Amino acid sequence: MKKLLRYTTAMLTLTVSLNVMAAADLEVNTPGVNAIKSSMQARHAQLSAYYASGAVGLTADGMIALRDASAVPMAARQSVNALVAAENQDRGALYAEIANANAHPEWQAEIRSTFGQRWIQRAQPGWWVQSNGGWMQK
Amino acid sequence: MKKFWIALPLAALALSACVTINIYFPAAAAEKAADKIIEEVWQMQQSDKPATVKETK
Numbered sequence: 001m002k003k004l005l006r007y008t009t010a011m012l013t014l015t016v017s018l019n020v021m022a023a024a025d026l027e028v029n030t031p032g033v034n035a036i037k038s039s040m041q042a043r044h045a046q047l048s049a050y051y052a053s054g055a056v057g058l059t060a061d062g063m064i065a066l067r068d069a070s071a072v073p074m075a076a077r078q079s080v081n082a083l084v085a086a087e088n089q090d091r092g093a094l095y096a097e098i099a100n101a102n103a104h105p106e107w108q109a110e111i112r113s114t115f116g117q118r119w120i121q122r123a124q125p126g127w128w129v130q131s132n133g134g135w136m137q138k
Numbered sequence: 139m140k141k142f143w144i145a146l147p148l149a150a151l152a153l154s155a156c157v158t159i160n161i162y163f164p165a166a167a168a169e170k171a172a173d174k175i176i177e178e179v180w181q182m183q184q185s186d187k188p189a190t191v192k193e194t195k
Contacts, residue, residue, distance in 0.1 A: 004141045012152070026167040028175060040179045048180075098171070110163045111172075118172040122182070 032097040040090050047083055056084060057128035057135055062095065062116035063088045067128055067135055091115075 047064070050056040055071035056064055064087050066072075072080050095115060099108040120129040127138050176182070 004145060007145055026164055026171045028171045033175075037175060037178055041181065044179055044181070094175070104163075107163050110165075111168055114165065114168040115172045115176075118169060118176055122173070122176050122180070 026098065027101050028098055030097070030101045033094065033101060036090050036094045036097060040087065040094070043083060043087055043090070047087060050080060050083070051124070051127045054126075054128050054137070055080060057130060058116075058119050058123055060116050060120070060130040060133075062112045062119060063091055065130075 047056060050072070053071045055066065055068050057067035059065050064084055066080060066084050069077060095108050095112045096105075098111050099105050120131070123129050123138050125138050128135050129138055130136070
């Protein structure tokens, strides 16, 4: 009987400790995530003007897109396209990295859509965001 | 031997509890994590507009 009691206690302790671990925050403080974050941070200095002018908008799926090419001077169009492509590459990598860092690669789609909603929610007034498939100015 | 039949379901319950909890996507934690990263990338004020996250647990 004593043995059973000990076993049950051990099992309970294990369950509780595992549950606490599982309920913890999503891990986002990894070298991979931090590297992507600083790359995006540096790029934002160039992108913010295009968000403000409406040339670039935030899409519902957590990416960005060239919305209005005519808002960009001809000479800058190529560099804007490159900026958008690089940003989207980083964003895709960020979502994958967070999913992998938490040992749940299958969470990538949910992480992406969570980010999509939050980027749009926190966008500055005047920026263009995608909603119900159409563009809308915040 | 009787003890075994008590311990076995207990062990099964304990194990299934861990698995169940781990499959679900932690939506509230993900929103918080997203906000933190967005603030850093866009270099916003921390207290700018806190997420209206409701803890479900």
